[in-house]
Amino acid sequence: MRTMEFSGRTVDEAIFHGLNEMGVTIDQVDIVTVQNESKGIFGLGARNAIVRLTEREVPVVPDFDAVNEERREQKQAARKAREERPREDRPRERREDRKPRERRDEGKAPRRQERSEAPAEETVYTLEAAQELEAAKFLQELLNKMQIQGTVKACMDKEGGIRLSIESSTDGLLIGRRGETLDALQYIVSLYENRSRREDGYRRVSVDTEGYRARREDTLRKLARRNALKVYKTGRPMAMEPMNPYERRIFHSALQDFRGVTTHSEGEEPNRRVIIEPSND
Numbered sequence: 001m002r003t004m005e006f007s008g009r010t011v012d013e014a015i016f017h018g019l020n021e022m023g024v025t026i027d028q029v030d031i032v033t034v035q036n037e038s039k040g041i042f043g044l045g046a047r048n049a050i051v052r053l054t055e056r057e058v059p060v061v062p063d064f065d066a067v068n069e070e071r072r073e074q075k076q077a078a079r080k081a082r083e084e085r086p087r088e089d090r091p092r093e094r095r096e097d098r099k100p101r102e103r104r105d106e107g108k109a110p111r112r113q114e115r116s117e118a119p120a121e122e123t124v125y126t127l128e129a130a131q132e133l134e135a136a137k138f139l140q141e142l143l144n145k146m147q148i149q150g151t152v153k154a155c156m157d158k159e160g161g162i163r164l165s166i167e168s169s170t171d172g173l174l175i176g177r178r179g180e181t182l183d184a185l186q187y188i189v190s191l192y193e194n195r196s197r198r199e200d201g202y203r204r205v206s207v208d209t210e211g212y213r214a215r216r217e218d219t220l221r222k223l224a225r226r227n228a229l230k231v232y233k234t235g236r237p238m239a240m241e242p243m244n245p246y247e248r249r250i251f252h253s254a255l256q257d258f259r260g261v262t263t264h265s266e267g268e269e270p271n272r273r274v275i276i277e278p279s280n281d
């Protein structure tokens with residue numbers, strides 16, 4: 001470890017000379033200023049700067065190649081010793097002598113039974129049912145007057161409601177923006193069906209095409225839970241875009257068991273919207 005002193009008109013100049021003289025870089029030495037430069041008065045008493053450079057100890061870098069080679073040789077020697085060691089003749093346990101394994105679920109609480117509810121029956125729309133329903137015939141006439149090529153099929157649900165499905169290559173035109181066209185058709189057909197049913201009670205009518213209603217409901221439920229999670233994390237309420245009553249009911253239903261948030265509707269139709277806000281529970 002070398003230590004040398006160098007002088008110069010300035011501290012920087014002295015350091016520069018020292019580095020060149022010792023053949024090192026600035027990160028390889030420790031620098032101590034012994035004396036700062038001074039210009040004196042009218043040239044009298046001027047002095048150069050003096051610095052002391054001490055070369056740092058260079059850490060010994062291990063030869064990793066040699067270390068790795070030594071480890072490989074040790075592993076090979078150990079493997080060879082295991083292979084040369086004679087195996088002990090151990091009697092194998094017969095299958096019939098083995099003890100039966102304990103079942104993992106023994107001693108544990110029984111699993112919660114799955115819902116005993118029967119799976120929802122698939123809705124089957126038929127032309128035969130449509131031919132017997134005035135609502136289906138009326139919807140078919142509407143499509144013809146709108147110059148939309150489509151076939152109306154129908155079925156009855158368990159509650160006595162009418163479900164109508166339109167099969168058409170122009171389903172995008174029938175759906176409209178966020179289902180507005182489909183909702184309008186459903187509203188008109190529902191008015192037609194219930195125009196003279198005061199004594200028999202109101203009959204619900206549903207109009208769908210290519211399974212749009214189910215897809216839209218699934219999208220709304222996912223959107224509701226995603227936004228509810230944001231409200232729960234941030235603690236700030238969030239207002240949804242305006243929705244029709246049917247879509248608002250889906251939102252409320254999706255979050256009725258979501259802990260930490262609550263929902264309500266605000267505004268007037270058609271700009272009424274769902275508000276998700278944090279709750280105290």
